[in-house]
Amino acid sequence: MFMKFLAKLCLIAFFAVTTPSVSGAQSIEGFRLGDDKITLQRLGVPSETKADGAFTTLMYHGSDGVDLKATYRKPSNLLVALQATWPKDAEGPSTGYGDLTFGKTSLSEIRSQMGSNGILYGSQSPVIASSNGAISILSYFDVSGTDTVATFVTSINSDEAARIKATFGAEAYKHAPAAAKLRTISVSRREYLENSQGTKRTLDIGYRAISWTSGETTSKHPAISLARIKPGQLPVFRTYSGPNNFPDFVGRDREFSNFRTRITDGMSGGPSFAGEYSVIQIGCGTGCSFAYVGNNRTGQVFNVPVGGEDNMYLSLKYQLDSRLLVAQWADYDASKCYVQFFGFDDGEWTDLLKHEVGTMDDCFKTIAENVSRSP
Structure with missing residues (x-):
């Protein structure tokens, strides 16, 4: 039942990587969970700042077109969540994780690498439909050996979603994976993520955590002066x-x-x-x-x-x-x-x-x- 439910909702979870299950540092755009927020000064002044209780999120527009969100907890000022988003429909840069590429990697390609359909959070629908008809699909995986949860989001723009629905009708969900493209990749401390998603989780049959081995062998940013x-x-x-x-x-x-x-x-x-x-x-x-x-x-x-x-x-x-x-x-x-x-x-x-x-x-x-x- 779990598998059928996920399919009908277009829940295409992502992958269990084939690299050794050695826990690596969880980095996004060269920044790592547990870093002090002061490391973000490499990016200059944030475009927006949002405070939510003990947490503050800073938003930046990267020079490569990728938008970065970084959340830290007060008073420690340590990063608890990092999210990179490619806002365009066109092909974008590498995510820095394996061979996944923003705007290019499809759900079909991702499914060929996965070992299970990941985690379903009870309080969050894995499929989000926007008012203009676009569809976003969320998937969660624990990162092996850590308290980190990785989130991957693919999306289908409104025109493509309408075309698939008109062409395939009730069978549209079967054809969604080839159209959905990777837009967002993030890592979060599990405690922080579950503030919004809740703690009720359902694991797919055969679920296993992923290892996080970033494609960046070194930080893309110079050491802070x-x-x-x-x-x-x-x-x-x-x-x-x-x-x-x-x-x-x-x-x-x-x-x-x-x-x-x-x-x-x-x-x-x-x-x-x-x-x-x-x-x-x-x-x-x-x-x-x-x-x-x-x-x-x-x-x-x-x-x-x-x-x-x-x-x-x-x-x-x-x-x-x-x-x-x-x-x-x-x-x-x-x-x-x-x-x-x-x-x-x-x-x-x-x-x-x-x-x-x-x-x-x-x-x-x-x-x-x-x-x-x-x-």
């Missing part, structure tokens, strides 16, 4: 210019009371970071220091996430009109120097990127020197 991470990418939306309000060292901020004089003195000059904060750095021995940020508007104090003996020779770079804080520090045991980028939003820190810049001796150079010479 640290010098391209600019304070203006994390702007502030207000700058506080009122009177300084100091911490409540008896109540809310009592955990910081041992350094009340240093913190109060550090906040006396007014905000210097993220619109309304002062940064206070306090020494704890030779090469050792730690830091706080104090809100000049509310008086509340927060720890900076690096400092102490684990992060020696700590240097900080920041400015009033940005939520970006750059820290440079040395790992004494490994004898290495690192530059680390953080975002700060309403009292919460987000670790954006950590990069090794050299040996511990490189931490005696300025942050600007190390950032500008990094690839």
